[in-house]
Amino acid sequence: MERLKGKVAVVTGAGSGIGRSAAELMSRQGARVVVADHDTRGAEETAATIEAAGGTVLPCTVDVTDEGSIADLVAAAVGEFGGLHVLCNHVGGTDPRKDLDLLRMDMDEFDRAVALNVRSTLLGARHAVPHMIRAGGGSVINTASVAALVGDVLQTSYGAVKAAVVSVTKSIAVQYGPQRVRCNAVAPGAVMTPALENNLPADVVEALKKGNALPYLGSPDDIGHTMVFLASDESRYLTGQLLVVDGGMSMQSSAAPGRRAMLPG
Numbered sequence: 001m002e003r004l005k006g007k008v009a010v011v012t013g014a015g016s017g018i019g020r021s022a023a024e025l026m027s028r029q030g031a032r033v034v035v036a037d038h039d040t041r042g043a044e045e046t047a048a049t050i051e052a053a054g055g056t057v058l059p060c061t062v063d064v065t066d067e068g069s070i071a072d073l074v075a076a077a078v079g080e081f082g083g084l085h086v087l088c089n090h091v092g093g094t095d096p097r098k099d100l101d102l103l104r105m106d107m108d109e110f111d112r113a114v115a116l117n118v119r120s121t122l123l124g125a126r127h128a129v130p131h132m133i134r135a136g137g138g139s140v141i142n143t144a145s146v147a148a149l150v151g152d153v154l155q156t157s158y159g160a161v162k163a164a165v166v167s168v169t170k171s172i173a174v175q176y177g178p179q180r181v182r183c184n185a186v187a188p189g190a191v192m193t194p195a196l197e198n199n200l201p202a203d204v205v206e207a208l209k210k211g212n213a214l215p216y217l218g219s220p221d222d223i224g225h226t227m228v229f230l231a232s233d234e235s236r237y238l239t240g241q242l243l244v245v246d247g248g249m250s251m252q253s254s255a256a257p258g259r260r261a262m263l264p265g
């Protein structure tokens with residue numbers, strides 16, 4: 001099946017984890033894909049996998065905190081493939097050692113988080129949307145997080161910047177809907193990227209699983225498939241929305257895991 005045939009997609013953070021999965025799955029559905037990452041080797045590895053599977057791909061080195069670098073990325077995509085239809089603004093995150101509670105959070109880390117998560121999302125869209133309008137429409141996909149929806153004891157900056165990503169998503173959707181540019185966000189829950197899988201102790205993994213309604217944690221492909229849907233015309237009536245892909249983590253009552261154990265039989 002080629003659900004993205006004829007489309008050109010740029011995926012940032014495609015050198016690893018969820019971004020890599022999204023790029024590979026989009027290619028499998030017929031998109032020509034630009035895999036962009038700070039980590040040149042990661043981008044090249046993703047590109048090699050896509051090429052080996054018969055896809056058309058361009059690896060690019062980008063720093064999404066630098067507007068010039070984003071402009072060069074979009075220009076390279078359009079120069080190579082003649083247009084742009086899908087942008088996946090996937091890079092984000094904060095440093096968990098510095099992103100603490102209100103009284104102990106590092107404010108320089110907060111500023112870095114704004115640049116990495118929100119400013120990068122705005123800039124990516126700012127450079128890509130004119131090309132989407134020229135193409136008759138397009139889809140911007142932003143990576144938020146369930147952290148945007150709940151309060152937490154740590155990661156004050158992370159929650160704030162991901163909530164801002166959701167807000168920016170709605171503004172872009174409203175502003176460019178008339179030109180058929182859609183903009184949606186995905187909120188992953190706990191996703192077992194290689195980095196997490198190798199570093200999380202088994203008891204933490206078990207605790208995360210208990211917090212889900214489903215009895216397993218997400219894989220990068222679980223998010224990648226959602227991004228393929230948002231990139232495709234199957235989601236043509238969907239804009240300005242946040243799709244929560246979290247195994248039921250954010251909707252489950254905190255009492256549910258304990259009550260499950262109380263069920264008879």
Ligand SMILES: NC(=O)c1ccc[n+]([C@@H]2O[C@H](COP(=O)([O-])OP(=O)(O)OC[C@H]3O[C@@H](n4cnc5c(N)ncnc54)[C@H](O)[C@@H]3O)[C@@H](O)[C@H]2O)c1
Pocket residue numbers: 012013014015016017018019036037038039042062063064065090091092093116143144145146187188189190191192193194195196
């Ligand atoms: N993994 C999860 O459980 C989870 C949950 C919710 C949200 N997210 C979101 O997913 C995204 C991260 O994806 P992942 O979990 O696959 O992580 P990952 O660490 O595997 O991938 C992130 C990629 O981004 C690249 N990158 C970092 N800074 C960059 C920069 N300035 N410019 C360009 N590229 C840069 C890295 O080199 C890396 O390849 C973030 O937006 C994060 O907030 C992840």
